[in-house]
Amino acid sequence: MSLKGRGAVITGGGRGIGKAIARYLAEEGASIVVTARSTDQIEAVAAELRADGFEAQAVTCDVADEEAVQVMADEARGLLGTVDILVNNAGIAPSNPVKRLTLEEWNRVQSINVTGTFLCTRAFLQGMLDRQWGRIINIASVAGLRGSKYISAYCASKHAQIGFTRAVADEVADQGVTVNAICPGYVDTPMTEYSVVQITEKAGVSPEEALQHILATSPQKRLIRPEEIAAVAVMLCRKDGEGISGQAIAIDQGQGNH
Ligand code: NAP
Numbered sequence: 001m002s003l004k005g006r007g008a009v010i011t012g013g014g015r016g017i018g019k020a021i022a023r024y025l026a027e028e029g030a031s032i033v034v035t036a037r038s039t040d041q042i043e044a045v046a047a048e049l050r051a052d053g054f055e056a057q058a059v060t061c062d063v064a065d066e067e068a069v070q071v072m073a074d075e076a077r078g079l080l081g082t083v084d085i086l087v088n089n090a091g092i093a094p095s096n097p098v099k100r101l102t103l104e105e106w107n108r109v110q111s112i113n114v115t116g117t118f119l120c121t122r123a124f125l126q127g128m129l130d131r132q133w134g135r136i137i138n139i140a141s142v143a144g145l146r147g148s149k150y151i152s153a154y155c156a157s158k159h160a161q162i163g164f165t166r167a168v169a170d171e172v173a174d175q176g177v178t179v180n181a182i183c184p185g186y187v188d189t190p191m192t193e194y195s196v197v198q199i200t201e202k203a204g205v206s207p208e209e210a211l212q213h214i215l216a217t218s219p220q221k222r223l224i225r226p227e228e229i230a231a232v233a234v235m236l237c238r239k240d241g242e243g244i245s246g247q248a249i250a251i252d253q254g255q256g257n258h
Contacts, residue, residue, distance in 0.1 A: 003025060003028040003029040003030040003085070003237055003238070005029070006029070006082075006085055007033070007080030007081060007082050007083045007084055008025045008030040008031065008032050008033070008080075008083070008084070008085035008087065008237075009033045009034075009076050009080075009085070009086050009087070009120070009124065010022045010025070010032065010035070010087040010089055011035050011036065011061075011063050011086075011087065011088055011089050011116065011120055012035075012063075012090030013032075013033075013034025013035060013042055013045055013058075013087075014034065014041030014045055015041055015045075015189065015190050016190055016191055017089055017139055017187055017189055017229050018034065018036070018087070018089040018090070018139075019034075019045050019226070020226035020227050020229065021139075021226075021229065021230045021233045022034050022045055022049065022056065023049065023230065024227070024230035024233065025085065025087075025230075025233070025237065026049050026056060027054070028234050028237070030084075030085060030237075031054075031055040031056070031079075032046070032049060032054065032055065032056040032057070033057050033058070033059055033075075033076040033080055033083075034056065034057075034059075035059045035060065035061045035063075035072055035090075036060070036061070037060065037061070037062050039058065039060045042058035042059075042060065043058045045058065046058040057079045057080075059072050059076055060072075063090045063112060063116030063117075063119060063120055064111040064115055064116050064119075069119040069123050070123060073120075073123035073124060077127070082127060082131065083128075084131070084133060084134055084135065085134070085137075086120060086124045086134075086135070086136045086137070087137045087138075087139065088116065088120055088121065088136070088138045088139065089139040091113045091139065091157075091191075092109060093141075093191055093194075093195065094108075094109065094198070095150045095151050095154070095195070095199075095202070096150060097149075097150055098152045101152065101153055109154055109156075109157050110153070110157050110160070113154070113157035113161060114157050114160045114164065117161050117164060118164060121164075121168060124136075125168075125177070128172075128176070128177045129175050129176075132175060132176035133177070134177035134178070135177070135178055135236060135237045136165075136177065136179040136180075137179075137180055137181075137182060137233050137236055138162075138180070138181045139181075139184070139229065140161045140165070140181040140183045141158040141183055141184060142183050142184065142185050142250060142252045142255060143155045143158045144158030144159050144161055144162040144181065144183055144248065145159075145183055145248060145250060145256065146256070158183075162181045162248045165179050165180060165246065165248065166246045166248075169245045169246030170246060173245060173246070178244060178245035179245055179246065180236055180244060180245060180247045181247070181248040181249065182229055182232055182236075182251060183248050183250045183252065184224055184228075184229055184250075185218060185250075185251065185252035185253060186215075186217065186224065187225070187228075188223035188224065188225055188226065189226055195210075195214065196210045196214065197210075199213055199214070218255065219255055222253075224251060224252075224253070228251055229251060232251060
């Protein structure tokens with residue numbers, strides 16, 4: 001229970017990786033606010049955690065909306081007292097060859113994946129600096145570390161999210177706040193299910209073939225479990241994680257070595 005007394009906000013906490021991180025942080029003692037656009041999903045996550053004896057609330061918010069983030073941040077502070085941990089996990093991952101990528105889709109990806117990370121960080125950072133303790137964890141991707149075809153908007157957004165992570169980490173390095181990115185390969189979540197659907201539709205293959213295409217990028221020939229990401233997030237929040245900042249930590253089964 002090393003995070004007892006800490007308040008944590010997890011964006012995109014309604015399903016997938018964000019949901020797993022919310023549970024792992026709660027099990028470590030933190031009080032939780034999960035946020036996303038789908039109120040029913042975040043309410044369900046918070047209710048499940050409360051049913052297991054943890055402190056958890058849901059606050060609806062679109063992280064790409066500056067005003068909405070401010071309202072969410074005020075509400076989260078009201079519920080938690082202090083927000084000491086921020087997990088910028090909300091994200092989308094549409095795919096398209098660059099020649100068919102519209103400006104609208106490009107802007108949508110950047111506004112959620114990058115601008116959302118900036119807006120939430122700005123909303124919570126001052127409180128962390130005032131208390132000289134904070135943990136910001138940005139869920140980026142291996143797509144932030146290297147290029148991959150058909151996801152140029154996503155790759156650009158995740159490279160930017162990692163650049164932002166490194167810059168803010170440097171800015172606050174001597175003020176008790178660490179800022180890191182976690183960079184997963186394919187994780188077993190609704191986002192990956194949607195990737196299977198997209199490959200099936202666009203390449204005209206079966207769902208099984210689409211999944212095999214995804215697993216071909218995996219040295220261990222499996223999807224990563226959301227809990228594997230959550231375990232690293234908890235490690236970064238613990239006292240003995242305080243020396244780690246400005247890092248982009250790959251959880252990719254060694255994929256980067258190939
Ligand atoms: P997911 O299952 O699709 O969940 C995404 C979460 O983000 C949902 O709760 C979604 O809720 C929320 N979200 C999306 N747009 C939002 C917005 N504008 N404002 C607030 N919340 C928003 O995805 P996931 O697989 O758990 O992915 C989580 C993060 O990990 C993403 O940043 C993703 O890029 C990254 N990642 C995923 C994988 C993977 O293979 N799954 C690999 C590497 C990195 P609403 O739609 O209701 O808002």
